[in-house]
Amino acid sequence: MKDVSNKITRFQYMFIIQASMIGLGILSLPSSVCDVAQQSGWIPTLLSGVYPLFITFVGYIIHRNAKFLDFVQLNNKLYGKILSYVICFVFFVYFLLQGSLVTAGFANVLNFSTTKFLSPYSIIIITILLTFLSTNEGLTNIGRLAEFLFPLTVLLIILPLYFINRGDSTNLLPIISDYKLILKAMPDTFFSYSGVEICFFIFPFLTSKKKINIFSAIGSLITITLYTIVVFITIYYCGFNLTSKLQYPLLYLIASSEIPVLSNFEPLFIFLWGAKIFLTVSISGFIVTYIFSQVTKIPYYKSCIVSFGLIFLLSLFFVPDYNRTFFAGLLIPIMFIFVFLWSLISLLLSFIRKGVSK
């Protein structure tokens, strides 16, 4: 089997960072935020944008201090061999969950909206096959895909703007009624930005490391803007009460648009967004495969089959959407805290061990 190529350019890195966060959150985030933060739901979304910025920045510093080692070697250096295995395992499970939750969610949404005639399982099979094909050639391929699919993100930002003069500003006022509610809504919005942790893995593959923080920041900011606009416009148009009742507020918003010729804009939107989902799953899948092949020393292509098999099996568990939200609500916060602690401790350790390597 030929070697996989994992080298990516800085622009590709930016697009990967940007795409890694877009998942189901974009459809369901307004609902969960409005449930807690009411009409000021867009503020926690904006504020939580600190998380991807922080993670990418910290990731860069850790890697700079450790001279851009591979993720497994980096952990070996910082934590020793045994702990490194544990950490790798947790990251493996984390991205496995991410991948399968997104795949299952995608199947659920399709089944709910446009392709009611398909069983979610067949959607999962096809999604897994497609993402497997795009992943088994390594990160370079994913980088190219991310670059190619980026214009769709711009479309996703533009679409909600159709409603800009159709809503009512009273829905957004008073801007802040209770600071506690905003803080309370923050964890939910943090989870919507999860997936950005991929940056810990891909820093070593960058061909050039100059001004990389700027690229990270731009990539994150695009997604932060997208999320904030979506939440803002949804509240502006529907009001927080209706938004918190809906399962996928953005789909409702899209369906209520009156566009000449097209009777319903929803299928077109799903098509655009679906392409992003394939990318998100591919990115998670790549990380799962990468960790697996690094730890077990099994060649990349074979581990790719194993990891996508695992993603496939796991995603079958999450098929009705209430099932998915239940497990996501249970597992993601624990993983999230772990990743956050890892980044803080590694940051500290990387400064301490910096001298050792010299």
Next chain:
Amino acid sequence: MRFLKLIIIIILVSFQTGCYNKTPIERTSVLSGVGHDIVGEKKLSTTYEYLVFSNQNKITKAVITTTGETMFDVFNDSLLETKKTLLPGTLRLLIISEDRAKIGIQDIIDVFLRDQNNNLNTTVVICKGKAEEILKLQSVESTTMAKEIEDLIKSSYESNFTQRDTDIKDLFNMRYQAGRTIMLPYVEKYKDTVRLCSIAVFKEDKMIFKIPREDLKFVNMLRNNNSSGYLTFNSGGLLNSLSLSCVSKRKVTFEMQGDKLIYNIKLNLKTLVKEDTLKNFQKLDRNNIENLRKTVSSEEKTKLEEIIAKYQNNLDVDVFDIQKYALAKLGKDKEEFVKENFRNSKINIDVDIKIDSTGRLYK
């Protein structure tokens, strides 16, 4: 190798499409209108109006009515009668009878909001008498009554300052947004067709009253932003009047003085003189127009003040859609407080009529 993989995927995907166990297109029918009624005390009745394609150039309509205990009981029974599958996504009109609206429409709201198949741009109206009777009328200007009533509602935007939020998505907004009242167009059977005659006002999900025809224009003017219509000022006798065509802009501000809630409604009307047989002025020059503007503004203001007093004090219902401004300032959790104090609050109205043009004539 890569090519082979792609071929496999494409073949797999193409096997996933197809219409097994789906109704073929020649056995489906386009649902155009749905009417909701109540029979006796505890029975719901629903009327479906749908298109019948009898041959290539002839399209007619058919109407069926079924009864049952719940909305889907009714729907289930209707399938026993219809010969073709009805597609719900094409619904143009939802018509609810007054009696049905008075017992509440929460089930209708829930069904239309929950079911992903339902169109969100369906027009909703309330009707006098039975919805069944209206849907059974033979349409003159269109194939179905549903299309005809939809056209009626959409064309009504041009006059009487009628509301534009008549779609079902606007109904959801009115139901769920803080501090709002559901207000829907009210139609009645007139000769052998229908006409728009009033507005049905709801409290939560139950209809409570309809606005009398003589108040309609003024209530609309107070409620709707960016609406248009005609104003006429008559000074006694026929052939002695001034008519203006207006576009109104509404601006509402809210303030609290002590425990008193104060709403200020400012109406800016941009008008064109369409008719002037008052013969008050020799010439419509700058000074005269200024005088005219002041008189009509104050006249309009008195009329609107009467309307406000009537609906605020006698009926205690926010038909002007202004409580949302109070909630925008006080916070969304004060809904009860604002509703309780609506009768005691003060509503100031300020009308500013601007005459943009006097038309071809200036005398």
